[in-house]
Amino acid sequence: MGNLGGKVALVTGGSRGIGRGIAERLARDGALVAVHYGSNEAAAKETAAAIAEAGGRAFVVGAELGVPGDVDTLVAGLEAGLHAHGEPAIDILVHNAGLNLMGRPIEVLTPEEFDRMVAVNVKAPFFLTQRLLPRLRDGGRIINISSVSTRVASAHGIGYPLTKGALEVFSHTLAKHLGPRGITVNAVSVGYTRTDMTSEVLADPANVERNIGLTALGRIGRVPDIADAVAFLASDDARWITGTKIDVTGGVNL
Template sequence: MSAALQDKVALVTGGSHGIGRATVERFARDGATVGVGYGHDEEAARDTVERILKDGGRAFAVRTELGVPGDAARFWETFDEAGREFVPDGKIDILVHNAAKGSFARLADLPEDEFDQVIAVNVKAPLFITKLGLPRLRDGGRIINISSLAATVGSPELLAYGVSKAALNTFTLDLALDLGPRGITVNSVSPGVVMTRNSQYLRDNAELAAQQAARVALGRLGEPEDVASIIAFLASDEGRWVTGQVIDASGGTAL
């Protein structure tokens, strides 16, 4: 274990799978106490926490369904209840917005309620969780939003998702300027295709996976740990002079 985040408290939404899980595990190895946010998969969240504790780290699960009325307030209430043993003062140093809802529909096929849900989870929840969390976030802290290449590269079949991530990028810029006087950095990390549970269709189709990899300058598809390493840099003191940025974490996709 390193000491890059020793004595820091980090909170990651969507922390039980994929990029979120790789991030909380990396934070824990770097010495942080980690809140593992999740919405539905209790087994995965519990397994993530248990693995961290077994390795000598500090972690606890924070269950809150996002995208429903009152989610931000319940999120912090749950954090206080679940983290009482680890974070008695309720303060944090690092907030990572990773939870997201996908959408795979072009405009002609996009239901209005699906669009509303994507915006509620991917934009509204991070915004108001941050708003209510600002008094808890220590000066010199970090906010890291997990965006997507779909926000900057045309992807008609990911319309709602891309729109939501573009909004998150704008939120990043505005918040970085707003919180700069407190020494708080705010950045977006923008992955391309990453091999998570949502990428099973690529594991099942070697030809399609090869086509996707051919679009990547580095010649392969991303892994959760690739993105978690960038997040860990931004969360550490090494990333103190980077703020208001949307950082491409795609291995050079679609260059």
């Protein structure tokens, strides 16, 4: 049993990529993990099965984010899973799910596209947190996955960085609000990371070379680089860290 034994975690967007890595790492550390997915149920079940095969515990929760009733659907599924495992509350909430419409500079980004990113990246975390605060134990953890694009001007569009900037403000403001309950709130800034969702971009050797050249540690990030940082923030070792952003980018654009 790891240092999260007896804890319960919800990871949004936990079926693939960075979210899957986070879910698997938290489970390996002993947490019961609710693996949320938006549309790919098979991937979520595969993640939960991999966790179980490794000796951990997990269940899946399905809810498309950014649509009417998204929080209601997610919370209903979470509560059903918690009840099935005899758990009344959660300890760790990781807002990982996100939508990035790349290649959409200000000249072409539509109101509908902008609204979709805000709905998934800002509105859903805000109101999901609001609903779950009564179920989040004192001394708990909220961890928001952000992006290096909030400090480095993005060549891929302005909408996504705007939403992640809002999430970072949400983090430190909420940290002050929840401090009396001993709940820490932090953001993790992610840089160039190799996942199934970035495989197409990183299939181009020129993109790989350019991104490595911008990174102080001289390589593309890997999913465990992010998951390990999240696991640290979720642990008791990070009990005195709140209201901040951890840059987990390998030193992009230093």
